[in-house]
Amino acid sequence: MSSIYALNKDYAELSAMLEAAETEEEVQAIQDTLEMINVSIEEKLENTGKFIKNTESDIAGIKAEIERLTAMKKTKENFVERLKNNVEFALKEKGLETLTVGTFKAGYRKSESVEIINLDVIPADFIKVEIKADKTAIKKAIKAGETVDGAQIQTNMNFYIK
Numbered sequence: 001m002s003s004i005y006a007l008n009k010d011y012a013e014l015s016a017m018l019e020a021a022e023t024e025e026e027v028q029a030i031q032d033t034l035e036m037i038n039v040s041i042e043e044k045l046e047n048t049g050k051f052i053k054n055t056e057s058d059i060a061g062i063k064a065e066i067e068r069l070t071a072m073k074k075t076k077e078n079f080v081e082r083l084k085n086n087v088e089f090a091l092k093e094k095g096l097e098t099l100t101v102g103t104f105k106a107g108y109r110k111s112e113s114v115e116i117i118n119l120d121v122i123p124a125d126f127i128k129v130e131i132k133a134d135k136t137a138i139k140k141a142i143k144a145g146e147t148v149d150g151a152q153i154q155t156n157m158n159f160y161i162k
Contacts, residue, residue: 011047015054 014030021027034048087106091099098107116122138151 011051015051018055019058 011034014034017030017033018027021030034051091097091106096107098105100106119127133151138148139153141148142151142153
């Protein structure tokens with residue numbers, strides 16, 4: 001991990017351990033060690049803040065790599081789909097239902113799916129309905145002085161390190 005902030009020796013060692021951690025138990029052991037480091041609260045905050053920034057930098061790099069690999073995966077999936085469409089087109093052109101060549105077989109198999117023609121006449125037993133509260137509208141209404149039964153605004157204290 002390339003550090004954007006210089007860590008003290010203990011935190012640098014923990015950073016290296018975190019880099020090698022593969023299981024949740026190993027990460028928890030690092031967390032426990034972090035809590036046991038005997039330094040002042042100010043030094044602990046400073047080093048923990050640096051540790052967080054370094055780790056967030058790693059996360060950003062990992063995220064970028066995931067996005068790159070996801071795009072590569074999508075490109076390859078699209079390529080495979082085009083190849084399958086080419087084979088299907090060739091079979092249709094030749095009027096063939098199936099074709100076996102070497103270890104590969106191409107063709108059609110029968111499957112079934114349900115097509116909804118008119119949702120309004122489907123019996124209630126066969127309809128899924130998801131009921132979800134509109135929290136944004138509820139918050140606006142309460143802030144405007146309205147009473148909304150079953151809801152209240154809750155004040156939270158969200159921790160941050162900048």
